[in-house]
Amino acid sequence: MKPLQIGSLKLKSPLVLAPMVDVTDLPYRLLCCRAGAALAFTEMIYVDALLHENKKTLNMVKTCKEDSPLGLQITGDRLEEFERFVSRKELWKKFDLIDLNCGCPSDRIVGNQAGSFLLKEPEKIASIIKILKLTKKPITVKVRLGFDKNNVLEVARIVEKAGADALTVHCRLVKDGNDKKANWSWLGRVKKVVSIPIIGNGDVFNGAGARAVLDLCDGVMVGRGAIGNPLVFTRILNYLEKGKEEDFDVEKNLEIFKEYLKLEKKYYGENVDLGKVKYVGGKFLKGFKGVARLRGEFHKLKTIEEIEGFARGLQKKI
Numbered sequence: 001m002k003p004l005q006i007g008s009l010k011l012k013s014p015l016v017l018a019p020m021v022d023v024t025d026l027p028y029r030l031l032c033c034r035a036g037a038a039l040a041f042t043e044m045i046y047v048d049a050l051l052h053e054n055k056k057t058l059n060m061v062k063t064c065k066e067d068s069p070l071g072l073q074i075t076g077d078r079l080e081e082f083e084r085f086v087s088r089k090e091l092w093k094k095f096d097l098i099d100l101n102c103g104c105p106s107d108r109i110v111g112n113q114a115g116s117f118l119l120k121e122p123e124k125i126a127s128i129i130k131i132l133k134l135t136k137k138p139i140t141v142k143v144r145l146g147f148d149k150n151n152v153l154e155v156a157r158i159v160e161k162a163g164a165d166a167l168t169v170h171c172r173l174v175k176d177g178n179d180k181k182a183n184w185s186w187l188g189r190v191k192k193v194v195s196i197p198i199i200g201n202g203d204v205f206n207g208a209g210a211r212a213v214l215d216l217c218d219g220v221m222v223g224r225g226a227i228g229n230p231l232v233f234t235r236i237l238n239y240l241e242k243g244k245e246e247d248f249d250v251e252k253n254l255e256i257f258k259e260y261l262k263l264e265k266k267y268y269g270e271n272v273d274l275g276k277v278k279y280v281g282g283k284f285l286k287g288f289k290g291v292a293r294l295r296g297e298f299h300k301l302k303t304i305e306e307i308e309g310f311a312r313g314l315q316k317k318i
């Protein structure tokens with residue numbers, strides 16, 4: 001297994017946790033990195049929101065010593081805002097790299113001509129990279145294969161020429177949403193046209209998937225496969241070493257769920273976002289008997305303490 005290097009940043013393995021809004025907060029990143037992810041990102045943050053730092057944004061950029069290496073993921077549409085961001089060192093100095101999101105399909109973000117809309121204007125992506133390079137941090141870009149038509153080879157060439165240090169390719173078009181199967185074959189084609197590291201993303205849920213992606217490019221990024229399942233990184237690492245798929249372990253996963261709740265309380269206290277904890281927590285119920293009924297009960301809970309009590313009670317249901 002070859003480790004991944006992004007600019008000056010050397011990672012201990014090629015496994016990366018995907019940035020995910022309402023999932024990859026500080027506690028979640030810690031759990032996934034303890035399980036074996038070598039790099040994590042913040043949730044995507046609009047550059048404009050960073051400039052105006054409200055309480056929600058401050059929670060999103062909360063970090064700690066153990067939470068490293070960490071990438072800040074941003075998006076936006078106006079070059080002046082990226083310039084203002086770069087001029088305020090306190091906004092980016094604590095991160096190990098900065099990633100530009102050019103893949104978010106949400107109507108609100110696309111309507112603001114940010115996220116995946118940028119794939120329609122590759123030269124604008126280049127201008128943003130050049131501005132971000134002024135921080136002297138490693139700069140990465142996360143793209144889909146294209147907006148409604150595939151232009152990933154053109155975008156990859158432009159991104160490299162502008163000075164980016166790595167490119168993550170989520171192997172679907174924006175119009176595909178998340179339904180169509182990710183087409184990993186594009187990773188090999190992108191590798192042929194650029195020499196910066198390529199991180200492959202989309203539909204990796206186990207060791208065999210990670211192996212297939214790493215046979216085509218330099219790194220593998222896992223998103224949905226890690227929700228309610230941080231130990232997917234441990235299983236992937238073991239597969240990469242031994243070539244054998246390990247079973248999902250409900251009991252070990254329950255311990256991680258309890259740790260997740262503890263960390264949410266530790267880092268967010270009264271400001272804990274219960275909606276988020278319930279979304280992520282619901283995913284931890286995978287593998288328990290009568291999971292549909294359990295999820296129904298779980299979603300009625302009203303406080304983090306009630307959720308903790310529920311998690312303790314799950315021990316009897318293994």
Ligand SMILES: Cc1cc2nc3c(=O)[nH]c(=O)nc-3n(C[C@H](O)[C@H](O)[C@H](O)COP(=O)(O)O)c2cc1C
Nearest residue numbers: 018019020021043044101170202203204222223224
């Ligand atoms: C709940 C959720 C939130 C997401 N938020 C982000 C985000 O903030 N930034 C981003 O680049 N991609 C985001 N994505 C996309 C993932 O990073 C990833 O590209 C996508 O899920 C495909 O990978 P997967 O098949 O491993 O899930 C999100 C996906 C999900 C499911």
